[in-house]
Amino acid sequence: MEQRQLIDLLNDMSLEEKAGQLFQVTGDWFDGMEALEQTGPEAEESARLRKSYGHLAGSVLGVYGAANIKRIQSAYMERQPHHIPLLFMLDIINGYKTIYPIPLAQGAMFDPEFAGDCAAMAAKEGAAGGLHVTFSPMVDLVRDARWGRVMESTGEDVYLNSLYAKSMVEGYQRQQGGTDFLAACVKHFAGYGAPEGGREYQTMELSNGTFHEFYLPAYESAVKAGSRMAMTAFQTVNGIPATVNRALLREILRGKMGFNGVLISDYAAIGETVVHGVSKDGADAARRALEAGVDIDMMSGVYPEYLVGLVKDGILEEALLDESVLRVLELKNWLGLFEDPFHGADEAREARTFLCEEHRKLAYEAAVKSFVLLKNEDAILPLSPNQKIAFIGPYTDSRDMLGSWSFTGGAETGEVKTVRAAAEEALAGWSVTYHTGCPVLDPGIVLEGFDRYKPSSATQEETDRWREEARKAAEEADVVVMPLGEHCFQSGEAASRAFIEIPKIQQDLFRAVSEVNPNVVAVVFSGRPLDLRVISERARAVLSVWMPGMEGGRAIIDVLTGTRTPSGKLPMSFPYCVGQVPVHYDSLMTGRPYRKGKPERYVSRYQDIPADPLYSFGYGLTYTSMELSEVRLSKNELMPGEEIEASVTIKNTGKREGTETVQLYLRDVTGSTARPVKQLKGLKRVTLQPGEEAKVAFSIGEDHLKFFQKPGLWDSEAGAFLVFIGTDSRTEHSAPFRLKKQEASENT
Ligand code: GLC
Numbered sequence: 001m002e003q004r005q006l007i008d009l010l011n012d013m014s015l016e017e018k019a020g021q022l023f024q025v026t027g028d029w030f031d032g033m034e035a036l037e038q039t040g041p042e043a044e045e046s047a048r049l050r051k052s053y054g055h056l057a058g059s060v061l062g063v064y065g066a067a068n069i070k071r072i073q074s075a076y077m078e079r080q081p082h083h084i085p086l087l088f089m090l091d092i093i094n095g096y097k098t099i100y101p102i103p104l105a106q107g108a109m110f111d112p113e114f115a116g117d118c119a120a121m122a123a124k125e126g127a128a129g130g131l132h133v134t135f136s137p138m139v140d141l142v143r144d145a146r147w148g149r150v151m152e153s154t155g156e157d158v159y160l161n162s163l164y165a166k167s168m169v170e171g172y173q174r175q176q177g178g179t180d181f182l183a184a185c186v187k188h189f190a191g192y193g194a195p196e197g198g199r200e201y202q203t204m205e206l207s208n209g210t211f212h213e214f215y216l217p218a219y220e221s222a223v224k225a226g227s228r229m230a231m232t233a234f235q236t237v238n239g240i241p242a243t244v245n246r247a248l249l250r251e252i253l254r255g256k257m258g259f260n261g262v263l264i265s266d267y268a269a270i271g272e273t274v275v276h277g278v279s280k281d282g283a284d285a286a287r288r289a290l291e292a293g294v295d296i297d298m299m300s301g302v303y304p305e306y307l308v309g310l311v312k313d314g315i316l317e318e319a320l321l322d323e324s325v326l327r328v329l330e331l332k333n334w335l336g337l338f339e340d341p342f343h344g345a346d347e348a349r350e351a352r353t354f355l356c357e358e359h360r361k362l363a364y365e366a367a368v369k370s371f372v373l374l375k376n377e378d379a380i381l382p383l384s385p386n387q388k389i390a391f392i393g394p395y396t397d398s399r400d401m402l403g404s405w406s407f408t409g410g411a412e413t414g415e416v417k418t419v420r421a422a423a424e425e426a427l428a429g430w431s432v433t434y435h436t437g438c439p440v441l442d443p444g445i446v447l448e449g450f451d452r453y454k455p456s457s458a459t460q461e462e463t464d465r466w467r468e469e470a471r472k473a474a475e476e477a478d479v480v481v482m483p484l485g486e487h488c489f490q491s492g493e494a495a496s497r498a499f500i501e502i503p504k505i506q507q508d509l510f511r512a513v514s515e516v517n518p519n520v521v522a523v524v525f526s527g528r529p530l531d532l533r534v535i536s537e538r539a540r541a542v543l544s545v546w547m548p549g550m551e552g553g554r555a556i557i558d559v560l561t562g563t564r565t566p567s568g569k570l571p572m573s574f575p576y577c578v579g580q581v582p583v584h585y586d587s588l589m590t591g592r593p594y595r596k597g598k599p600e601r602y603v604s605r606y607q608d609i610p611a612d613p614l615y616s617f618g619y620g621l622t623y624t625s626m627e628l629s630e631v632r633l634s635k636n637e638l639m640p641g642e643e644i645e646a647s648v649t650i651k652n653t654g655k656r657e658g659t660e661t662v663q664l665y666l667r668d669v670t671g672s673t674a675r676p677v678k679q680l681k682g683l684k685r686v687t688l689q690p691g692e693e694a695k696v697a698f699s700i701g702e703d704h705l706k707f708f709q710k711p712g713l714w715d716s717e718a719g720a721f722l723v724f725i726g727t728d729s730r731t732e733h734s735a736p737f738r739l740k741k742q743e744a745s746e747n748t
Contacts, residue, residue: 403549
């Protein structure tokens with residue numbers, strides 16, 4: 001449709017119809033279909049409201065499948081007064097049918113482009129299944145491993161998150177114009193990743209500078225990449241719920257960032273501003289949200305209940321309603337729904353697209369690239385065929401490795417190959433035994449609210465027998481591989497944890513095994529950085545595999561045997577223990593910094609634990625060894641408009657091929673505000689054969705030196721800088737340069 005036609009359509013719509021376009025229902029509203037996934041609380045009030053207004057709703061949440069969607073779309077459009085098609089939206093977070101690693105694991109790839117390819121694949125499958133919008137990418141910066149949704153983020157670094165945000169939006173929307181694409185929805189605007197205490201839905205309290213410099217840029221990166229939707233966050237920003245926060249939504253998101261797409265609330269978030277104690281009642285919440293520029297009410301029902309009355313009573317201008325309705329119509333038009341309301345949904349297309357070989361290979365490659373080798377004492381890895389190997393641990397046989405946002409992929413299906421199944425296929429002729437060892441979770445632990453979670457049914461007698469069997473197997477093996485970790489539903493939404501170790505029952509198994517056999521290789525499944533002190537101390541190798549998706553089993557075996565080599569890097573620091581949280585590499589410089597090896601009393605440290613995390617941002621080993629030369633700079637003075645080349649020579653000094661990610665960090669030695677000890681400003685993956693070396697060069701310009709001065713103004717300041725180039729954020733490999741600026745007096 002042409003814009004003119006959209007405006008004519010808008011002008012021909014009744015007030016009720018307009019309000020309906022700004023309202024979303026779940027699938028259960030339509031012909032009794034069960035909501036295929038309830039992803040939020042079902043408030044009584046919203047259930048009543050949805051029932052009474054669903055026939056005018058403009059979009060649907062949680063329905064999927066070409067047959068379902070075509071049936072609902074056809075029936076709905078027939079009844080809709082202007083036959084306006086519905087928008088179908090869903091959380092496709094790490095795949096639709098072909099489930100690949102969770103976003104935190106994708107962050108560990110240090111390869112945003114590859115994450116973009118995964119997003120494009122997910123869009124192709126989701127579109128075949130009838131979807132129009134995915135509620136992804138989630139670009140919330142995270143520094144607190146207690147928060148369950150760190151699994152959905154790409155980590156603690158603003159530069160890396162911004163690269164991923166851009167790449168994933170472009171990936172979802174890559175095939176725009178055909179049918180193999182989805183509209184992206186960047187979320188959760190803004191600052192949702194910093195809840196106090198790491199406790200879900202809690203208040204965010206950040207300084208203005210930190211909020212603007214670290215937490216906002218990745219959203220802007222998604223907006224600049226063309227994300228067609230954005231979603232508001234549940235929590236307050238400066239004391240006002242994001243969903244009714246005009247300064248945040250109108251001035252920053254739509255004003256400074258230039259977002260002109262559709263803004264949707266998070267689940268029931270508009271109505272919940274009454275519970276926040278900020279909106280007086282539903283009508284007040286509806287007014288505030290629309291005035292703040294929220295276009296669609298997800299599941300609270302206050303829009304269809306109150307907007308018509310608010311306009312009729314002259315409290316809201318109809319023009320404000322029209323502005324939102326037009327954006328919704330423009331999105332439907334951008335998707336081509338007025339010409340093809342099914343957006344290519346087709347059962348035959350589903351059959352040839354879902355889980356096809358090309359997609360499974362992508363999921364496999366993503367898994368291999370995401371694994372982070374944290375320890376490999378005496379190169380105990382890779383394993384070799386002449387060893388007797390025992391696999392002992394609950395993730396030997398578990399399919400639950402898809403992450404908590406994978407309900408469309410389904411771990412229950414045979415599509416997910418377990419570690420054991422992958423090993424039995426790949427290790428023919430090896431001497432291998434397999435033992436569950438213990439349930440994933442301690443008896444009595446129930447992860448309430450996760451419909452697909454099935455508590456372990458192991459009796460005490462079974463658990464004791466498993467333990468004894470494991471101990472004997474460990475005694476007889478040369479090497480024990482222990483696939484263990486937190487349950488996949490111990491991370492995700494509403495899954496904050498105060499203690500971030502692996503379940504106690506698994507810790508007991510780990511101790512029992514490592515007491516009879518020191519040659520333990522721990523394969524750690526998690527949706528967050530865990531407290532791995534005990535495991536790291538006793539195991540001779542530790543491989544973090546996150547929640548690796550449906551090809552995870554095969555990828556794990558191929559990395560353990562050296563068929564593939566690990567190359568992942570930590571996108572988020574692993575704290576020494578939960579007492580250290582929040583912990584992140586790019587903290588601001590302080591007046592009494594802790595200096596390793598200089599035990600002083602009056603410095604920034606703990607009395608009872610080290611100051612540094614157990615494993616730092618950007619860290620990850622390979623199966624070889626790499627050596628970096630000193631940092632070379634093309635010059636040591638930079639004028640605006642010029643560039644400095646910073647480079648190193650990297651050499652593979654080991655015996656195996658390796659892929660290393662060389663990282664560039666900068667430090668602004670003196671600024672008008674305290675600057676981070678270092679900040680990631682570049683990364684390059686390089687694969688080298690044994691003995692091979694290569695030059696890795698980065699270009700540094702003034703833009704790399706700019707930082708937040710005030711809303712709408714980022715600028716650099718003349719003075720001294722340090723360039724660090726290394727293979728993780730702890731590198732001290734550096735060289736100095738100065739930025740010279742005509743007018744400014746130098747921060748010497
Ligand atoms: C949830 C999540 C959000 C998700 C939405 C729809 O509460 O916060 O990320 O996209 O509801 O499922």
